[in-house]
Amino acid sequence: MQWTNLNEQTVYENRWFRVNLADVVLPDGRHLDHFLIRLRAVAAATVVNEADEVLLLWRHRFITDSWGWELAAGVVEDGEDVAVAAAREMEEETGWRPGELSPLMTVEPANGLIDARHHFFWSREAAYMGHPADDFESSRREWVPLKLVPDMVARGEIPAANMAAALLMLHHMRLG
Secondary structure (H helix, E strand, O other), rough: OOOOOEEEEEEEEEOOOOEEEEEEOOOOOOOEEEEEEEEEEEEEEEOOOOOEEEEEEEEEOOOOOEEEOEEEEEEEEOOOHHHHHHHHHHHHHHOEEOOOOOOEEOOOOOOOOOOOOOEEEOOOOEOOOOOOOHHHOEEEEEEHHHHHHHHHHHHHOOEEEEHHHHHHHHHHHHHH
């Protein structure tokens, strides 16, 4: 069963997102007013070192009032390559410049409400460039053993679903 979006009107808009109201036709012909949020793409990156440790950020999210481990991430600027954005965000937020990035996965974190795609990358090497320019993004940056990721997810220490999915995929790829 496919829903059809006949028309959208922007209700609110800023540099980060748009809130639209869509006129949707259901398979049985009924119309439904449906709000949706149009977001810019997000790019994220991390590195796994020779000791199978992954570089993570410990940060507070005021919206949910929760603490958790995350990967460095941010919006992709207009015209910016997604991998370039991921590398830029990693360096700005951690102080580490990744080597060659490999795609890890792309997810749609809440595709019933928002259209954002989150693109995850990883590298096998990185060079420390100095204290992160965006140090306000996290309380600390640490190398965490990748083998601990499944238990960290189970304990709620990686509360963001997109981050948990990417780290579990990375764990699976590297450690089986």
